Amino acid sequence: xxxxxxxxxxxxxSLPRTQPLLQALRQRQSGRLEPEAFAEVARRAVREAVSLQxxxxxxxxxxxxxxxxxxxxxxxxxxxxxxxxxxxELLDYVENKAAFERLLNALDVPAFAIxxxxxxxxxxxxxxxxxxxxxxxxxCTAKPIKVALPGPYLLTRSxxxxxxxxxxxxxxxxxxxxxxxxxxxELIDLRDAGCAFVQFDEPVLSEVAFAGPHxxxxxxxxxxxxxxxxxxxxxxxxxxxxxVVTGIDGxxxxxxxxxxxxxxxxxxxxxxxxxxxxxxFSRMQxxxxxxxxxxxxxxxxxxxxxLPAEMEIGLGVCNPRSSEVxxxxxxxxxxxxxxxxxxxxxIYLNPDCGFGTFAERPVNTTETAAAKLRAIDQAATVLxxxxx
Numbered sequence: 326x327x328x329x330x331x332x333x334x335x336x337x338x339s340l341p342r343t344q345p346l347l348q349a350l351r352q353r354q355s356g357r358l359e360p361e362a363f364a365e366v367a368r369r370a371v372r373e374a375v376s377l378q379x380x381x382x383x384x385x386x387x388x389x390x391x392x393x394x395x396x397x398x399x400x401x402x403x404x405x406x407x408x409x410x411x412x413x414e415l416l417d418y419v420e421n422k423a424a425f426e427r428l429l430n431a432l433d434v435p436a437f438a439i440x441x442x443x444x445x446x447x448x449x450x451x452x453x454x455x456x457x458x459x460x461x462x463x464x465c466t467a468k469p470i471k472v473a474l475p476g477p478y479l480l481t482r483s484x485x486x487x488x489x490x491x492x493x494x495x496x497x498x499x500x501x502x503x504x505x506x507x508x509x510x511e512l513i514d515l516r517d518a519g520c521a522f523v524q525f526d527e528p529v530l531s532e533v534a535f536a537g538p539h540x541x542x543x544x545x546x547x548x549x550x551x552x553x554x555x556x557x558x559x560x561x562x563x564x565x566x567x568x569v570v571t572g573i574d575g576x577x578x579x580x581x582x583x584x585x586x587x588x589x590x591x592x593x594x595x596x597x598x599x600x601x602x603x604x605x606f607s608r609m610q611x612x613x614x615x616x617x618x619x620x621x622x623x624x625x626x627x628x629x630x631x632l633p634a635e636m637e638i639g640l641g642v643c644n645p646r647s648s649e650v651x652x653x654x655x656x657x658x659x660x661x662x663x664x665x666x667x668x669x670x671x672i673y674l675n676p677d678c679g680f681g682t683f684a685e686r687p688v689n690t691t692e693t694a695a696a697k698l699r700a701i702d703q704a705a706t707v708l709x710x711x712x713x
Contacts, residue, residue, distance in 0.1 A: 327469045327521045327577075331669050331712060332660065332705040333384040335639070337581055337615060338473035338524065339396060339679030340377065340389035340694055341687040346370040350394055350684060367392045368461050375465040377691065381698035385471045385522060385673075388462040395683045396526055397475035397483065398442045403454045404507065406446035406493070407484060415441060418488045444484045446493055448503040453514050460518065469521035473679075474511065476527035476580065477569050478562035480504045483529075498561070505568045512569060516576035524579045524615055524639075525566060528678075530605075531584045533558045535597035559605045567610045579613035579639060580606070583678045584622055598624025603631050615639035617677030618659060619651065626659075630666040638667055641677035642704070643697040646688040650696045656704035669712040674701050 342350070349366040352358035374389030393399035401409045455472050462470045481501040485494065494500040512523055533555050570578050582602065584595035599606075599616065606614055614632070617623050618641045629638060640663055642656040656674070663672055680694040681687035689697075 329670075330384060330705075330709065332708045333673045334381075334698070334701050334705050335383060335385035335471055335522075335673055335675050336378065336387050336389075336698070337639075337641075337645075337675050337677070337679045338387050338390050338471070338526070339393075339681040339687075340374045340387075340391075341681040341689065341691045342389075342391060342684050343370055343373065346391060347684060354394070364392070364457070368464075371458075371461040372465050375462055377695050378698065379466060379468070381695055382702040383698055384468065386462060386466050386468045387471050387473065388458045390458075390473065390679070390681065392458050392461075393684065394440065396473065396679065397479060398440050400454055400475065400480070401442050403450060403452045404442075404448060405451050406448040407442045407444055409440045410443050411440050415443070415486065418443075418486050442480075442484050443486050444490045444494060444500060448484075448500065448507060450507045450510055454507075454511050456514055456518055459515060459520050463519065470519070471522040471524060472515055472520050473524045473526055473581070474508065476525035476562075477501065477504050477508055477565035478558075479527050479529055480508075481565065501561070501565050505565055508569045509573070512573055512576065512578070516573065520576060522577040522579060522613075524581050525569070525611070526581045527562065527566070528581070528583045528585060530559065530562055530582050530602060531595055531597065531599075533562075534601040535595065555601075559602070563605050563608050567608075571610050577613065578611045579615050579637075580609060580611050581615035581639070581678075583617045583641075594622065596622045598628060600624070600628050603628055606636075607631070607633055611636075613637035613639050613673065615641075615673075615675060617641035619644045619677045623677075626663045626666070629663065637671045637673065638663060639673040639675050642674055642701060643676045645676045645678050645680045645694070645697070648689075648693060650693065650700050653700060653704045653707060656701060657707055660704070660708055664712075669708070674705055676701075 346366055349358055349363050353363040370391040371388045374391055375386055378386050398409055401407050455474060459470055459472055481497050481504050485497045485500050515523055614636060618626060640660060642659045643651045660672060676697060680689045
């Protein structure tokens with residue numbers, strides 16, 4: 326197992342893509358570029374992403390999600406029974422087309438540019454989702470690697486569209502069983518290939534918990550099926566995640582929950598503290614919660630005192646959507662507040678979310694991402710000297 330320094334610095338996953346990579350991605354999606362030719366372009370982009378992180382002294386590296394078009398739809402390349410559809414195409418299948426269209430407009434979401442995986446047959450993993458990403462990153466660095474995967478609730482809820490899915494899976498719960506199998510097999514594969522940390526992304530949990538002004542849908546994972554009672558949905562999310570991770574040793578696991586990362590307009594993103602999620606977080610059999618705390622939208626870290634004593638925190642200390650680079654003092658203050666409730670060895674430092682969650686719509690530039698990661702490393706240096 327990896328030996329970590331105090332206050333390890335890492336990312337939440339994604340970094341902005343280069344123009345050559347974006348061009349290759351479009352060509353591959355349209356069938357004008359063979360998969361291996363695209364992979365070669367992506368591997369070059371991974372080398373650049375890893376170099377950026379190493380220059381910023383990041384302790385746990387990601388591949389920057391350079392092979393992906395977004396943080397969850399990439400699974401269509403490896404999974405049978407799933408097809409990719411643009412949000413514009415999906416408008417014809419959602420329960421309330423007019424309401425969802427209004428939501429996309431309100432949340433500054435380009436329906437033409439972002440695509441969602443939808444189940445239209447039995448879900449079976451044809452090949453690994455992310456082993457090739459891990460290997461590409463391992464070829465560039467000796468540092469431990471983090472791989473982000475879409476969480477089981479995210480996939481189950483986003484991929485189940487009644488008019489397209491119900492013939493194969495009459496309910497989301499039925500689909501969830503096969504999603505658990507898929508992700509559990511993937512977690513074991515990544516562990517066996519030397520991955521240090523798998524982060525499961527479940528941004529939609531915050532929408533379930535406090536919803537904001539949009540009571541039935543959110544864009545965060547293009548969750549096109551209407552949600553049930555929040556308690557029922559959150560219990561379902563806990564059950565799914567625990568089924569994926571329980572009994573798998575030899576790899577660190579985490580859960581990332583934010584409030585949306587599709588726009589630089591903070592006002593259109595969800596607001597609310599983590600308070601209503603704490604009882605559900607406390608039952609999850611994962612090592613670490615990766616949470617956003619760089620903006621006021623997330624509330625106070627004081628609520629984290631109620632978590633199990635052994636649970637680590639990946640503390641969000643910079644806003645991936647802003648141009649301003651956070652000061653070392655700002656970051657140190659965020660960590661100091663959490664140290665009232667966690668030991669130094671239980672705190673990791675990361676941005677609130679990815680810098681390029683959607684390939685065609687990154688929320689920041691490569692230069693700003695690098696500067697923010699350097700600031701986090703500088704803060705970690707201060708903290709290590711203070712708490713060693």
